[in-house]
Amino acid sequence: MEHFAIWIAAFLTLGIVSFLYKDNAWYKLCEAIFVGISAGYWFVVLFWDNLHGKFWMGKGEDPMLYVGAILGILMLMRLIPKIGWISRWPLAFIVGATAGFYLINYFSSDVMSQVGSTVMPFFSTGYGSGVNASLYDIIGNIVVAVGTFTGLVYFYFSKEHKGAFGATAKVGIFFLMVTFGASFGYTVMSRMSLLIGRVDFLFGDFLGMIVQ
Amino acid sequence: MDNIGVIISLILIFGGLVALFYGSLKGREVDRRIIFLFIFLAVAAPILFPMTFEEKATQVVKSVFDKVENLPEGSTVLLSFDFDPAMAPEVQPMANAISRHCLEKGHKIIFMSLWATGQALLSQSLSESILPGFPEKQNLVDYVSIGYKAGNEGVPNVIITDIQKMFPTDVNSVPLDSIPIFDNIESCKDLDFIVSFGGGKPGPKEWILFVGDPGGVPIGVGVAAVVAPQMYPYLPDQVIGILGGVKGAAEYESELIRVHPKFADMDTPGLLMMGPQTLAHVVIMAFIVIGNVVFFRGRRREKKE
Numbered sequence: 001m002e003h004f005a006i007w008i009a010a011f012l013t014l015g016i017v018s019f020l021y022k023d024n025a026w027y028k029l030c031e032a033i034f035v036g037i038s039a040g041y042w043f044v045v046l047f048w049d050n051l052h053g054k055f056w057m058g059k060g061e062d063p064m065l066y067v068g069a070i071l072g073i074l075m076l077m078r079l080i081p082k083i084g085w086i087s088r089w090p091l092a093f094i095v096g097a098t099a100g101f102y103l104i105n106y107f108s109s110d111v112m113s114q115v116g117s118t119v120m121p122f123f124s125t126g127y128g129s130g131v132n133a134s135l136y137d138i139i140g141n142i143v144v145a146v147g148t149f150t151g152l153v154y155f156y157f158s159k160e161h162k163g164a165f166g167a168t169a170k171v172g173i174f175f176l177m178v179t180f181g182a183s184f185g186y187t188v189m190s191r192m193s194l195l196i197g198r199v200d201f202l203f204g205d206f207l208g209m210i211v212q
Numbered sequence: 213m214d215n216i217g218v219i220i221s222l223i224l225i226f227g228g229l230v231a232l233f234y235g236s237l238k239g240r241e242v243d244r245r246i247i248f249l250f251i252f253l254a255v256a257a258p259i260l261f262p263m264t265f266e267e268k269a270t271q272v273v274k275s276v277f278d279k280v281e282n283l284p285e286g287s288t289v290l291l292s293f294d295f296d297p298a299m300a301p302e303v304q305p306m307a308n309a310i311s312r313h314c315l316e317k318g319h320k321i322i323f324m325s326l327w328a329t330g331q332a333l334l335s336q337s338l339s340e341s342i343l344p345g346f347p348e349k350q351n352l353v354d355y356v357s358i359g360y361k362a363g364n365e366g367v368p369n370v371i372i373t374d375i376q377k378m379f380p381t382d383v384n385s386v387p388l389d390s391i392p393i394f395d396n397i398e399s400c401k402d403l404d405f406i407v408s409f410g411g412g413k414p415g416p417k418e419w420i421l422f423v424g425d426p427g428g429v430p431i432g433v434g435v436a437a438v439v440a441p442q443m444y445p446y447l448p449d450q451v452i453g454i455l456g457g458v459k460g461a462a463e464y465e466s467e468l469i470r471v472h473p474k475f476a477d478m479d480t481p482g483l484l485m486m487g488p489q490t491l492a493h494v495v496i497m498a499f500i501v502i503g504n505v506v507f508f509r510g511r512r513r514e515k516k517e
Binding site: 020021042045046049050053054101102105106108109110113114116117179182183186187188189190191192193194195196197199200203204209210 | 245248251252255256259260298300301302328360361362363365366369411420421422425426436437438440441445449450456457458459485488489492493496
């Protein structure tokens with residue numbers, strides 16, 4: 001059974017990789033299998049975890065779950081064109097609740113804490129800790145301050161980017177480019193890891209060419 | 213045999229690159245399938261003929277290592293496997309390494325997942341990689357898996373105040389209040405350290421937003437490389453350290469072997485993957501140079517015409 005699974009996995013891996021040569025029927029078959037299995041998998045997971053695991057098993061203890069169930073049924077109304085507008089109510093609830101849910105935490109973690117970490121004294125490692133920063137920390141603090149300031153200047157479009165203002169914005173572009181470059185480098189590493197994983201599977205589990 | 217294989221592979225790859233570079237100087241363009249072929253060779257050769265490099269833990273990785281290393285024995289650590297098979301090649305090695313490190317130091321581990329697919333990978337890690345090295349460790353006493361619970365970011369938002377509300381039982385339906393690990397653990401605020409492994413949503417960011425910051429719980433993250441740059445702004449105040457992609461995993465494995473030599477014989481997928489990673493990056497950099505040469509020569513020719 002395990003060998004059969006390995007053969008299927010190899011067939012699908014090679015089918016997807018075959019797209020690198022050109023679009024073909026094998027690739028399309030593998031793509032369709034992936035989409036179908038994903039949809040089926042998530043349907044089963046959501047049914048057992050949400051509908052059965054949470055609502056059906058917990059409805060006796062928490063009557064509020066019925067509210068969720070009713071909103072869920074209202075969402076399905078979009079399948080009936082005449083009363084499809086009803087599905088906007090649960091959608092509005094989801095949008096509003098999610099926005100409210102995230103608002104405080106995002107503001108606290110992604111705004112206040114981030115600003116606090118950025119506005120640092122150059123020569124110390126924290127507020128009230130005196131002059132205790134190493135040369136490495138000092139350079140880091142300066143780079144963060146300059147990068148943040150020039151980056152913000154670049155995104156200020158109410159004034160024409162000319163003269164000293166334009167030069168500062170250009171430094172901001174430099175920082176942005178370094179950021180994008182680092183991001184691209186990490187992305188390449190991530191994608192390579194996936195390829196390594198598949199090649200390792202093909203040579204190891206499938207062809208048995210790797211001796212552990 | 214391995215060394216000969218490595219040398220032949222390197223000659224083949226770099227010889228080909230030199231030939232392509234020479235062709236680019238003459239204005240010849242490179243078919244994209246040639247690029248794919250070279251990337252494949254650069255990845256396949258070090259897998260067939262293992263090529264390893266020495267890794268030294270950088271400060272962002274060492275911070276996580278030192279945290280695990282310096283926690284008192286018996287501390288409770290939560291490890292959340294928030295990833296799917298697509299992320300597994302780069303995230304699973306670091307999850308395995310940190311799990312082993314925690315068990316070696318005598319910490320109690322609570323395993324869980326915010327992703328449905330994470331639970332299967334967690335079970336695989338436990339049975340195939342982590343537990344075989346620690347036959348003396350007991351389920352429910354030294355470690356426990358409470359599995360996956362639907363609810364995305366709602367899960368950490370609830371367990372910051374009450375773990376049992378979201379997880380009344382472990383994966384084997386054992387009630388949490390009868391599990392020794394949970395004797396003094398009511399919420400995530402009682403944990404000594406949390407590490408989230410992932411790269412999607414919900415994942416490390418949600419742990420920072422809903423548990424680390426509001427609860428003051430130390431958080432470490434092990435992430436797929438593609439999201440690592442998004443984690444750096446949280447250093448060092450909101451996360452104590454980051455393991456970014458397979459490089460982070462390799463650094464952690466190397467530090468683990470350095471400090472605990474008993475792990476020298478363990479499987480080190482992170483370190484092994486650095487060979488193909490390095491060679492593939494060199495090939496990509498070579499193609500960036502070749503691409504620029506072709507571009508600038510083409511532009512100069514157009515200007516002449």
